[in-house]
Amino acid sequence: MSDAVVTPLEGVFAPLQFPEPGAPRQLNYSVAPKMSADGSVAGDFLEVAMGPQHPSTHGVFRMDVVLDGERVVKLKPVFGYLHRNHEKIAENASYLGSMPYTDRLDYFCSMTNNWAYALSVEKLAGLQPPERAEYIRIITAELTRLVNHVCLVGFLLQDMGALGTPLMYAFREREKILDLFEALSGSRMMCNYMRFGGCRVDLPAGWLENAKQVVENFPRFLDDFENLLSANEILIARTQGVGALSAALAINAGVTGPLLRACGVNYDLRKVDKYGIYERFDFRVPLGDHGDVYDRYMVRVLEMRESLKILRHALRDIPSGPIMDPKAKIRGFRPKIGEVYGRIEGPKGELGFYLISDGGPNPYRYRVRPPSLINLTILEDMCLGRNVSDVVVILGSIDIVLGEVDR
């Protein structure tokens, strides 16, 4: 660590320095809070516990914040208020029995969660979903991405104090897509739709036409959104230069998804892993240059437009055919001994499942790689030296869902 005295703002932008292995991690505090023996803070600092019940922690998340005036000098996230033992339950349930639980991980994006899990098990058991199922997966996953990003923008504006109006508009669009999901799977949020080697049911009659309708109408809404928000001076003033993250730190801290791409790192698993049939589609990956909240917002908005491109293409080209791999077994599904790590580009980042099979009907080890949790690693670094209003906005821009953070 350098000995140079850094002003708080520089601390936020400081280049990444790797501490010596084993050395306690030092953070760039401008003023080190005076800690008393029992760990509480003495002096002119104010310790505030933001959460677990707080309007903008997006669920039951808590941040123990030490404030100097309103400036943050220390921030420790506290997790576990929604630790629902997903992994333990899954290790005692059959492979298929965990599928509904994956819906409840990141409860905005059940389809992508399903897909990540199905993909992992398919890798483990050597299954290959048929063409039509791959198309359906891409369509539902991209619709999920739209739902997630549009709601995120709404919540972000809510955190900035825009009394719900953007959120209402976002949820209006979300409802339209949820109607599609409901027609497909019977449930609005918890779709439980994908299966190992395919999908549960085929598309109902008329679904594709409805989906095309939604996709056709969506850009108009996005244009509205962009006209009203992207150039709004208050939004720009609140977000530009706030919570900037350097690419090196982002990579080292395992940040993924739109957060990473807002730092200018071109890493989209749809392009890198080419899972599913993504290489057939023509889409681009938007990249930001500053890594601040505004870039994250804009990267998400632009990603929605790219998703629409994929959707249009997929809805046009979807073939007919079976939706399940004939090799897939529903009953008595026992993969061979082995292990697998499968991952997809979820709307929030890299969503991975790590499974160890001991040859039995239950996974021996079932692990979720939660993008939300790992993206929170750099929360403190982004918030130090900023004030409380910024903390709320930065947290909003990370886009966490507590079901996934705590599992």
Added chain:
Amino acid sequence: METLEQIKGRITAIIPGARVDLIPNECPSNQPSLLIDQEHGVRIAEFLRDDPQLRLDYLSNVTGVDWPDTIVKEKVKVMKLVEGVETEVHGVVERKKQGYLEVVYHIYSIAHKHGPVIVRLRTNDRNVAVHLPSLTPIWRSAEFQEREIYDLYGVIFDGHPDLRRILMWDGFEGHPMRKDYVEPDDYEYEPTPHDEVLERARSHQARNAVL
């Protein structure tokens, strides 16, 4: 990307004394892994991150796995006196296999867009020698995940900057993700006439009667 054998060879060449084993994976996923030793764990990790050919700059996933003590039955041939004659007899010897906790790291490279390289670290046993080197100084993404493994499995990561419980509360005892953790008996089972379930339901009811 290099194969794991090549990586293994380079590690052992560069870091003297490092023990690296290749763990095969026979299932269709074909993701073999490297078992590295505790003493050189951090050095090896640093090599993996900084080596210009590998540049594994992105640690995606850290997983704890619990392998409890197992009883291994082995067939052995023993010489035994049978009716005064020493003959070879097939016998079964039960041997306790020491369990251990394992931590699995899935590492990718964003710079070269390859991966994963899977690295494993194992503790010596499950209760006392549960120390492992922390890789958080190398990859910060391990910070919360190693805390989680400490919380749920009880692996103590030496060199972790802030090793506290993350999901459970501070006064919690035990490590709930271990295979032998006994959960508090606090819910009713559905009335299925299943032997084991019925037994648990009865004991639950008896406990509630005491309360």
Added chain:
Amino acid sequence: MFEAIDQIFVALKHWVVGQFPAAWQPLGSVFLSIIPILAVFPLLFAITTIVERKTLGRIQNRLGPNRVGPFGLLQPVADGLKSLTKEDIVPYAADQVVHFLAPIALIVPVLLAFSVLPVGRNMVPIDLDAGLLFFFAVGAGSELAVFMAGWSSRNKYSLLGAMRAIAQMVSYELPLILSSVTVVMLVGSLSTVKIVEAQGEAYGWLLKWHVFTPWGLAGFLLFMIAAAAESNRTPFDIPEGESEIIAGYLVEYSGFKFALFFLGEYLGLFAVSSLAITLFLGGWHAPFSFLEWIPSYLWFFGKLSAFIMLFIWLRGTLPRLRMDQLMNLAWKFMLPMCLINIVVAAMWHFTAHWQFVGAVLCRWLLCGAAIGVPYLWLGDALFGEKKLAKRTYRFAD
């Protein structure tokens, strides 16, 4: 005929006061002035809450309250009843006395402020010579009340809220007063009644509202920004920013005390809006002389309703500023602009005798330039250097 309708309330009051014995008449007159204030403005508050909720609903694509009474109009009654009967919690650690006094300390000055506001021709409770000064003096009491509330609750969020509130309100008091100084300069009186009367003259059929002059327009805009900040309305609702510090200084108030705070806040909003109307928008005057037959109080309350709708509209659309941005705006932008505006008002006053052809245009250009050039320059200096702008983005294939 029109005049009779216009003066009906004044006449009524005089008639009622006349029924009193002579010794009691001053006291009766006072009561008859206070009661309408106590009746009208809280009623307006009740109407505003339902209108606000329904309008926000419309802005947000939904219906808003419509189940309680016809069209949901009884919603405020139900809310009031509920608030009245709700348990009142005083936190154990709170300063009991101050916690109790804070809502009262908010309501009383705000109600006092209404006593100098002319709501119609001859309809002002007291015509003080220093009416404007009185208004600002009692208006400053609300800062104290807010701070009392935040401090006495012994809650960290309320303390943060109180600190934010005190910083914000003190900072915006300055532009608020300085922007109204121009009016005092031009009218030559601090009396609100005189200020309104001064705007009653006409250029042809257009009345001489102050907002129709360059200094008045600038002063009005500055005043409105300061007024929004002063009454904690979006985008300046930082002291009670729900998403950041829960409810700010209100966080520990429950039941009727909370309702009183709510009432006080809305009354404060009405008071500054009324003052803006009085200072710049001709008070109870019609904009055109041929519309003067409509009763003056209707004009006043019509303008007030327009202001309320404006604030609701802002609330439904804008996000919130940050504390430091707010302070920058107050001290680095609003304050210099107010000072320049005083100079502009002086220029307008000293060019009043110009009689040559195109004099009005010439004066407008001169004064407009005097206020517009600093505006552009200041805005650029403040916000341009940070390079805040819409950005372009790269795409990777």
Added chain:
Amino acid sequence: MDQGLRSELSKQGIFTTTLEGLYNWGRRNSVWPLQFGLACCAIEMIATTMARYDLARFGAEVFRPSPRQADLMIVSGTVTKKMAPQVVRLFNQMPEPKYVIAMGACAISGGPFKQGYNVLKGIDRYIPVDVHIPGCPPRPEALLHAFMTLQRKIDAQKLSGPERPRHLNTDAPSEFPVPKFGPHDLVPPYNPEVWQPPKMVRAV
């Protein structure tokens, strides 16, 4: 006053009510929920307040972030053992009269996560629940129905007598004991005054 006389009077333009009726009418129509989401159901709760379902029609869109100003606590989602003390504390901080809706299977019984070691098996173990809504998550319509059920329940409450609600009964508690963290479970595991484990009767 009987119903006949009241309807006769109202025909002639005279509206009569009782104190009880007025009080319950006011409480019923101004139920402000606590802005408090726990898990998946919270999203459906938000969806209920949004344009398509619009909880605001009932005058209940005023989601107050501070428990001091809230009337209704919608326990929307899984209550974990780590969160349960906070939920009880929030409930204690709300002023009377206060109501609780347990939204979703998790809040009722632990739901799909019932077998978890960190999941509370129903919030009614610690605080009294007025309305339970099953579902995982319940649809917004179900929350609206629960809301109307709560309104009916308030309407039926008497101001006096043995059936009077908790907040009018000085003997009934307004605050409930907050559980503490034990080594494996919360201590106590439930509040016996509010909840008793059901007796299982089974023909063996």
